[in-house]
Amino acid sequence: MTGKKPSILNMQARMSRRHFLQVTGGGVVTATALGAGGYLTPARAEPYDTFTWISPRGTLEVLDDYPFWIAKKMGYFDGLDTEMQPGPSDGTATVKFVDVGQADMGFPSPGVFSFALQNGMKLKSVFHMGARDTxxxxxxxxxxxxxxxxxxxxxxxxxxxxxxxxxxxxxxxxxxxxxxxxxxxxxxxxxxxxxxxxxxxxxxxxxxxxxxxxxxxxxxxxxxxxxxxxxPANTFIVRSADLEDSDRVAFLQKYLRAWAMGLEFGYQNPRAAVEAVFEQFPTFAKNTGPELGTTSILQQINVFRGDMDQREGWGWHDMASWQSFFDQIHQIGQISDPVKAEDVCTNELIGPANDFDHAKVKADADAYELSEDFAKLDVDNIKSHMFDDAI
The missing domain is CATH 3.40.190.10 (Periplasmic binding protein-like II)
Structure with a gap:
């Protein structure tokens, strides 16, 4: 790598464990250290207390997380105690907080996931949301x-x-x-x-x-x-140790099943999924509107679903794609050591996560009564213009 400028990633890597992850004597990251504003919960009870998913963006007022909101509205979490947190705007917070137990699941890009691996964070990808490069x-x-x-x-x-x-x-x-x-x-x-x-x-x-x-x-x-x-694109990560705990694995299977059901519902009725997000965030709804909201969610469904005929369900990792990514970032020096995709990505939860009544979810989606503003949208027409701004 002689002659190349130092990458921002590597500069952050050198700082992360020393500066970003300041901890108390009990090993819990302080909100002050990471600029979290004090809103994340302390370390979890077994198997989990309130299960916390943390955003990579510093906000939840987006359509990206629609499977959660429609699954919550339809009762697919089936009593699981779960919450969403926006997290700090720092692009690497989603992995840092999971690593130290201040959150239970993060949604990093592959690049930020590689930052975690480079820094020795014992994390594993368990549900690959982004089947196509978003x-x-x-x-x-x-x-x-x-x-x-x-x-x-x-x-x-x-x-x-x-x-x-x-x-x-x-x-x-x-x-x-x-x-x-x-x-x-x-x-x-x-x-x-x-x-x-x-x-x-x-x-x-x-x-x-x-x-x-x-x-x-x-x-x-x-x-x-x-x-x-x-x-590949963004993925759900957890602590590797959680996959060695049978109670936590059982929880994760149920939790990810709800996300998979939300993804399936959104595929069957994208307009209803947009409505579920808009109900959570009225200001975002007002600023975006039904047509652009539906356009946004259709773009994301295309990413999340990918070529489903070649996948083994929602969240399935294409190990060849991931290996290509890890080989690429090793070649350019983004990580110092080679990474084997199967060591840091797993499909062990994908079968259980997709083990739901697909016919029932489709029936739920078909039966959903859209508001007048959404009902009058022509989804096929929106799809036909999804890539008008592509070069």
């Missing part, structure tokens, strides 16, 4: 490029410095010399606005966010990973 590169209208090698010498805007771990392997897989790309942390949630305002040459984006940005007046052209990349 990430994309946004350009101002008329400035987009289909050959990403043209980004060499250009500036890429990120919401968090940790996102370099997402972009580097995506660009490297397209033949880009990532040492020639400049990254600027433009802040969450303002990095898209910064791009529109003339800062930088491109910005990281993802499916679902494309539609949400339109709702805020941000219209770009996109190089879409979902069309051009074979890399």
């Amino acid at each position: 990430f994309s590169i946004a350009f101002r209208k008329g400035e987009g490029v289909s050959d990403l090698k043209q980004l060499e010498g250009k500036t890429m805007l990120l919401g968090s410095a940790a996102w370099q771990a997402i972009v580097d392997p995506m660009l490297a897989a397209q033949g880009v010399d990532v040492s020639k790309v400049k990254y600027v942390e433009a802040g969450w949630p303002t990095w898209g606005t910064a791009l529109a305002g003339g800062q930088g040459d491109a910005a990281l984006a993802w499916e679902g966010l494309r539609a949400e940005w339109i709702a805020t007046g941000l219209e770009f052209d996109y190089w879409l990973g979902v069309q051009n990349s074979n890399l």
Whole structure:
């Protein structure tokens, strides 16, 4: 790696255990140390107390987590004590909090997951949400490029410095010399606005966010990973030790089954899934609206479902795709040692998670009574325009 600039990821890696993960004498991360504002619960009882899922974005007011909200509304969690937390906006918080027991499940990108592995965090991917690569590169209208090698010498805007771990392997897989790309942390949630305002040459984006940005007046052209990349996307991770505890495994099977049912429901009736999210977040609903909300969720369903004929159910890991990713990031120096996908990803919970009454979920989705604003939407027409902004 001689001659290459130090990556943001590696700089964070050197700091993480010393600075970010300050702990008390009892081994619990303090809210002050991680800037959490004191809202996460302390260490768990066995098998779990309130099971906490933590976002990678610092917010829950997005459509990305629709399977949880529709599953909660339909009673699919069946009495499990569970909560969602937005977490700090630090892009690596979702793995740090799980690692030290301040949360029970995180939703990192593969790049942030690799940050955890590089730092010795004993975590494992148990439910691969992103069957297709959700990430994309946004350009101002008329400035987009289909050959990403043209980004060499250009500036890429990120919401968090940790996102370099997402972009580097995506660009490297397209033949880009990532040492020639400049990254600027433009802040969450303002990095898209910064791009529109003339800062930088491109910005990281993802499916679902494309539609949400339109709702805020941000219209770009996109190089879409979902069309051009074979890399995996975000996944659910837990502590590896939890998979050695039979009671926790049983809980995780039930918990992930509810998510799988929510995913199936959303596939059968996407408009109803949007309504479930809008009910939780009225301001987000007002700012987004039914049509763009439905566009966003359809983009994400395409990512989450992938080619289901080739998968063994919702959440199934394609180990070949994951191995390709780990080989790529080892080649560019994002991780110092090779990683075997089967050692850090598992499909052992996928069968139980998908063991539900699919016919009942479809019946639930078909029977859902949509509001007037959603009922009048033409889903097929929205689908036909999903990729109008693709380069």
